[in-house]
Amino acid sequence: xxxxxxxxxxxxGILIGISAALLLAFNGRIAGISGILYxxxxxxxxxxxxxxxxxxxxGLVAGxxxxxxxxxxxxxxxxxxxxxxxxxxxxxxxxxGNGCTSGHGxxxxxxMAGRSVVATVTFMASxxxxxxxxxxxxG
Amino acid sequence: xxxxxxxxxxxxxFGAGLVISEMVNPTKVQDFLDLFGNWDSSLAFVxxxxxxxxxxxxxFILKRKTPIFAERFYMAVKxxxxxxxxxxxxxxxxxxxxSGYCPGPGILNAMINPAEAVxxxxxxxxGGWIGQRYSA
Numbered sequence: 001x002x003x004x005x006x007x008x009x010x011x012x013g014i015l016i017g018i019s020a021a022l023l024l025a026f027n028g029r030i031a032g033i034s035g036i037l038y039x040x041x042x043x044x045x046x047x048x049x050x051x052x053x054x055x056x057x058x059g060l061v062a063g064x065x066x067x068x069x070x071x072x073x074x075x076x077x078x079x080x081x082x083x084x085x086x087x088x089x090x091x092x093x094x095x096x097g098n099g100c101t102s103g104h105g106x107x108x109x110x111x112m113a114g115r116s117v118v119a120t121v122t123f124m125a126s127x128x129x130x131x132x133x134x135x136x137x138x139g
Numbered sequence: 140x141x142x143x144x145x146x147x148x149x150x151x152x153f154g155a156g157l158v159i160s161e162m163v164n165p166t167k168v169q170d171f172l173d174l175f176g177n178w179d180s181s182l183a184f185v186x187x188x189x190x191x192x193x194x195x196x197x198x199f200i201l202k203r204k205t206p207i208f209a210e211r212f213y214m215a216v217k218x219x220x221x222x223x224x225x226x227x228x229x230x231x232x233x234x235x236x237x238s239g240y241c242p243g244p245g246i247l248n249a250m251i252n253p254a255e256a257v258x259x260x261x262x263x264x265x266g267g268w269i270g271q272r273y274s275a
Contacts, residue, residue, distance in 0.1 A: 004240030008159055009160045009182055009238075010187070012188070013188025015154075015155055015159065015160075016185070016192075017189035018156075020149075020153075021192060022148065023145065023146065024212070025196070025203075025206060025207060026209070027142050027209050028209040029209075031153060034242045037267070038267045041267065041268075051143050051146075052142050052268070055146040056149060057151070057246070058150065059151040059154060060153050061199040061249075062154065063150060063154025063156075064163065065154075065238075066151075067158035068160075068251070071166075072164045075146055075255065076204065078235055082238060083262065084217065084235070084236075085156055087238070087245070087260065087262025088263075089234030090235060090240065090263055091229030091231030091263040091267040091270060092230055092269070093228065093234055093263060094227065095267045095270025096226065097225075097230070100241050100242045102153075106190060109141050109194075110196070111193070111197050111214075113215065115218065115220070119178070119223065119225075119227070122228035122229055123229070123235060124232065126232025128232075129238040130237060131172040131176075132175050134236065134237065135169075136175070136176060
């Protein structure tokens with residue numbers, strides 16, 4: 001299928017890479033969203049350890065908010081059960097696998113960490129299998 | 140204070156990137172994962188663009204002994220590829236495909252599609268809590 005070159009996707013991806021590079025270069029931290037979120041929610045942290053995580057998440061939300069003039073077709077009427085199952089699986093999976101698309105996929109692969117490469121190939125494959133089954137055999 | 144400001148800026152850029160790239164649109168994410176169906180390849184450029192930047196910059200960053208504003212690099216301690224990692228990543232991929240949300244876009248959808256976020260986010264947090272219990 002011939003498409004217009006996805007420059008918006010590429011530009012957004014480059015921004016995500018720059019964000020991760022900044023956090024590593026200045027603070028020595030991995031921009032992994034699941035890890036940042038769970039450490040904040042479930043682990044007792046000192047003030048400084050809490051502070052940067054809260055700042056990152058606040059920035060994440062604000063950065064998205066500033067771009068929201070970009071419009072999307074809003075999905076409506078999606079199965080609540082699928083959303084619940086999805087949230088649980090993403091939550092358990094990213095916690096026991098120590099990372100998500102950002103921590104493993106963007107940061108870890110960039111660092112050529114073996115664990116992250118394996119995790120990224122695995123969750124991509126699992127996601128492709130899931131959507132294939134969901135769309136071709138169920139919905 | 141410097142570190143807080145860097146984290147805030149990094150978050151801002153990350154959030155902007157997620158919206159600009161349309162990673163926050165779960166239907167588009169599912170279209171990207173629909174490799175054997177009606178595949179939308181554009182999100183490959185998000186991952187590609189991001190990884191291209193981190194691959195190049197990480198080389199230079201790690202040549203320094205310490206980060207610019209911190210005493211050390213906080214890298215993952217684990218290096219072993221074990222069953223937990225593969226099981227966790229498989230579960231994550233399953234969840235990602237079921238809705239099209241990974242954690243970052245899930246959080247941002249509190250603003251974009253609150254009707255879905257109000258269901259997805261509590262499930263994500265409960266899932267993370269369950270995972271945490273089996274991680275210790």
